[in-house]
Every structure is written in structure tokens, then in C-alpha cells.
Amino acid sequence: MSSYVERVYEHVVEKNESQPEFHQAVKEVLESLIPVFEKEPRFEKYKILERITEPERVIMFRVPWVNDNGDIQVNRGFRVQFNSAIGPYKGGLRFHPSVNLGIIKFLGFEQIFKNSLTGIAMGGGKGGSDFDPKGKSDNEVMRFCQSLMTELFRYVGGRIDVPAGDIGVGAREIGYLYGQWKKITQSYEPVLTGKSLEFGGSLIRPEATGYGSVYFALEMLKANNEEIKGKTCLVSGKGNVAQYTTEKCIELGAKVVTLSDSGGFIYDPEGITKEKLDYVFELENVRRGRIKEYAEEYGVDFYPGERPWKIKADIAFPSATQNEIDGKVAKILVDNGIIAVSEGANMPSTAEAIDIFHENKIMFGPGKAGNAGGVATSGLEMAQNFSFTSWNRNTVDKKLHDIMINIHKTAYNAAKDYGETGNYVLGANIAGFKKVANAMILQGHW
Numbered sequence: 530m531s532s533y534v535e536r537v538y539e540h541v542v543e544k545n546e547s548q549p550e551f552h553q554a555v556k557e558v559l560e561s562l563i564p565v566f567e568k569e570p571r572f573e574k575y576k577i578l579e580r581i582t583e584p585e586r587v588i589m590f591r592v593p594w595v596n597d598n599g600d601i602q603v604n605r606g607f608r609v610q611f612n613s614a615i616g617p618y619k620g621g622l623r624f625h626p627s628v629n630l631g632i633i634k635f636l637g638f639e640q641i642f643k644n645s646l647t648g649i650a651m652g653g654g655k656g657g658s659d660f661d662p663k664g665k666s667d668n669e670v671m672r673f674c675q676s677l678m679t680e681l682f683r684y685v686g687g688r689i690d691v692p693a694g695d696i697g698v699g700a701r702e703i704g705y706l707y708g709q710w711k712k713i714t715q716s717y718e719p720v721l722t723g724k725s726l727e728f729g730g731s732l733i734r735p736e737a738t739g740y741g742s743v744y745f746a747l748e749m750l751k752a753n754n755e756e757i758k759g760k761t762c763l764v765s766g767k768g769n770v771a772q773y774t775t776e777k778c779i780e781l782g783a784k785v786v787t788l789s790d791s792g793g794f795i796y797d798p799e800g801i802t803k804e805k806l807d808y809v810f811e812l813e814n815v816r817r818g819r820i821k822e823y824a825e826e827y828g829v830d831f832y833p834g835e836r837p838w839k840i841k842a843d844i845a846f847p848s849a850t851q852n853e854i855d856g857k858v859a860k861i862l863v864d865n866g867i868i869a870v871s872e873g874a875n876m877p878s879t880a881e882a883i884d885i886f887h888e889n890k891i892m893f894g895p896g897k898a899g900n901a902g903g904v905a906t907s908g909l910e911m912a913q914n915f916s917f918t919s920w921n922r923n924t925v926d927k928k929l930h931d932i933m934i935n936i937h938k939t940a941y942n943a944a945k946d947y948g949e950t951g952n953y954v955l956g957a958n959i960a961g962f963k964k965v966a967n968a969m970i971l972q973g974h975w
């Protein structure tokens with residue numbers, strides 16, 4: 530590590546105790562930026578790292594709500610407004626029992642560079658709660674969302690901070706949150722994205738993260754004279770990102786053989802067909818069931834408590850949660866002949882895993898590039914809302930595809946400029962960072 534990066538990283542660890550995921554994300558970004566500081570000392574002079582690793586604002590609040598038995602429940606809500614140098618704070622809300630300040634800060638920090646990479650004017654933020662929507666009735670989820678927004682509304686707005694979905698927050702939750710925001714403010718503006726089509730949602734937003742992750746993989750493959758058609762793919766998760774990653778892979782002639790949730794994974798050697806995927810949509814989005822039921826329905830194997838990575842395949846799309854692939858697992862993937870990994874989830878691979886992919890010349894698309902299609906299409910949703918219009922499916926899909934091609938090109942060229950062609954981690958971090966850092970310098974010391 531350079532002395533500047535080392536100093537800042539040590540300070541971050543010291544000042545943010547018990548936030549290992551945040552430390553991990555900061556370390557990954559800062560280490561890859563070392564060549565930038567060697568070439569451009571002004572970033573150190575302006576104390577950009579000291580400033581960019583400290584959120585502009587952290588909001589933490591009580592979320593009381595009443596369950597169906599009439600008992601009062603109390604959860605904790607978070608919104609981290611990390612950086613607004615290039616646009617309003619933008620980033621999802623995550624509802625999951627594992628949520629804590631460190632996880633929200635890691636996600637918000639990553640979001641700064643991801644949003645910058647999209648080329649759209651969006652700053653970085655993230656929020657959520659340790660609320661667990663699993664097993665809750667619609668009414669309980671609604672009361673929780675209303676309570677959360679009763680506090681959060683003070684801090685968000687279409688030109689201030691625009692939350693969206695993430696783990697545990699889909700169209701249902703966004704609808705309840707938006708309804709409460711509108712009731713309090715009597716206003717119309719794109720304060721949330723991922724809305725339903727009836728009240729300002731964008732076509733292709735539900736599909737965007739998964740489709741985008743596949744579009745990014747296509748570009749990596751193309752750069753290496755490979756194609757996706759005929760390839761066997763591993764997908765983890767069974768939620769929003771996993772579903773649409775699978776859909777796009779099937780459409781492009783690839784075979785997806787796995788899906789998972791926190792209970793385990795299914796292995797369907799024949800491949801998940803369009804019909805079987807319709808079953809998953811219904812299972813996850815309507816019945817809110819478990820992936821184990823897929824194995825029972827189609828007579829395939831279910832591996833309880835395991836993740837899909839031991840299955841032999843060509844391409845992996847980790848699309849569930851952080852730290853799903855450590856060094857040991859990365860080694861298994863490499864030994865099994867994987868050629869590419871495109872991250873749909875945020876930080877699913879540990880630093881050790883990424884090193885193994887790079888050492889073995891595996892095409893590796895980090896989440897901040899691979900899954901940026903979601904937030905980019907949220908940006909497109911905001912653009913449509915601000916101009917009171919809506920674009921058709923093909924228009925949005927074409928824009929998404931172009932954005933992903935451009936993100937690939939930007940990351941590829943940045944890595945090439947620094948003599949590391951094919952290192953998308955380096956390329957994405959450098960390109961995302963420089964725009965934000967330059968904007969911070971141009972706007973003075975704040």
C-alpha cells in the first residue's frame with residue numbers, strides 16, 4: 530500500500546469500529562487507486578480520500594410499527610447520504626435482519642463510484658432497516674413502510690436523495706413507501722425509483738440489474754473473442770437480480786443450471802427453461818416461497834445450506850448477497866473451468882477471490898460495473914418522471930444496453946491506460962473515482 534492509502538485506510542478502520550464490510554469495500558477501492566495517486570498528487574493535496582470515505586450525512590432512526598397481533602415492534606432505519614458531488618444521493622433501501630450501519634456504509638460507498646460510472650448525474654447513498662419481510666403479512670409490511678417513511682421523508686426528495694429497492698425491497702415495498710411519502714408531502718416528484726408502472730415506474734427497471742449484468746458479461750466475452758450462446762451458467766439468488774439474469778441468459782441461448790436462496794441451491798442439469806422461470810417468478814414474487822420447492826416441482830437436486838459454486842460451468846453470475854465467493858470457492862470455480870464472473874450482487878467476491886480470478890485470467894466484472902444497469906435505469910426512470918413522459922420497452926432496453934456497453938468501454942480503457950488491460954476492478958474504480966474527485970475539487974472544500 531502507498532503511504533497515503535495506508536494512512537487513510539488505518540484511519541477508516543480506527544474511526545469505524547465493527548464495520549468489517551465497510552473496511553473491506555474501502556480497502557478494495559483504495560488499493561486499486563494507488564497508481565492514480567502516484568500519477569496525480571493533487572488528489573492527496575485536496576485530501577480527497579479523507580473526504581470521500583466520510584459520509585456527508587448519516588441518518589439513523591427508530592421505526593416502530595404494530596404487527597397483526599397488536600404487538601408493538603421496533604426496528605432501526607438507516608440512510609447514509611455518502612456523496613453528492615455529481616448529483617442527488619441515489620441508492621437502494623435494503624430490508625434484511627443482517628442490516629447494520631457498516632453494511633449500509635459499504636453499499637453507499639460502492640454506490641458513489643458505480644453511479645459515477647453510469648454517466649448519469651447521481652451521487653451515492655444507501656439505506657435500509659434490519660426489518661425482515663420474510664413471513665410478514667402485506668399489512669405488516671405496509672405498516673412498517675409507512676412508519677419508516679414517516680421519518681425518512683424529511684431527508685429525501687427528487688432532487689435531494691432518491692432511494693430505490695435492494696434485498697427485501699421490491700415493487701410492493703416501494704409502493705407503500707411512495708404512498709406514505711405522497712400523503713405527507715402532497716407532492717409529485719421522483720422521490721423513489723422502482724415504482725410500479727401505474728404511478729411513474731419505468732419499463733425495464735425490474736429487469737435492468739439482471740439484464741445489465743448479462744450485457745456487461747457479453748462485452749467482456751466479446752473483448753476475449755468468446756460468446757454467451759451455448760455456455761452453461763451458474764446464477765445464485767432467486768430474487769430480482771437472479772430472475773432477470775436468468776431470463777436474459779435463456780434469451781441469448783445460454784443454459785442456466787442453478788438458483789439459490791439462504792436455504793440452499795437447486796441444480797437443474799437440463800437448464801431452467803422459460804416455463805420453469807415463470808414458476809420461479811410466481812414462487813418468489815407472488816407466493817414468496819423457497820427455492821427448495823423448485824426441486825420438488827421439477828424433480829431436481831436441492832443442496833440444503835450450500836451455494837451453487839461447486840457445479841461445473843462456464844460463467845458465474847453471483848446475484849444474491851455480499852461475500853458469497855471466498856478464495857476457496859474461487860479456486861473451485863477456476864479448477865472447474867469457469868471463464869467469466871459477472872457480479873449482479875454487491876461485493877459477492879472477497880478480495881482473495883478476486884485475486885485468484887485475476888491470477889488465472891478469468892474475466893471478472895465487479896458489481897459496481899456489472900450491476901450498474903439497475904441504478905442507471907433508475908436514472909432513466911427519474912428522467913421520464915421529470916419530463917412527465919414514459920418511454921417504450923425497446924427505448925429503455927436500448928438505452929440500458931448502450932449504457933452497459935459504455936461502462937465496459939470506460940472501465941476497459943481506464944485499466945488499459947494504467948497498463949492493466951482486462952482488470953475491470955481497477956478500471957471501474959479509477960474511472961468512477963476520478964469524475965467524483967474532480968467534481969469535489971472544482972466545488973471547493975466542503
Ligand code: NDP
Nearest residue numbers: 695696697738766767768769770790791849850874875903
Ligand atoms: P432480492 O431480495 O430480490 O433477492 C435476494 C436473494 O438473495 C434472495 O434469493 C435471498 O434469499 C438471497 N439472499 C439474501 N441474503 C442472503 C444471505 N445472507 N445468504 C444467502 N442468500 C441470501 O434482492 P435483489 O435481487 O434485489 O438483490 C440481490 C443483490 O443484488 C444484492 O447484493 C443487491 O445489493 C444487489 N443489487 C440489486 C439491485 C436491484 O436493482 N435490485 C441493483 C444493484 C445491486 P432469501 O429469500 O432466503 O433471503
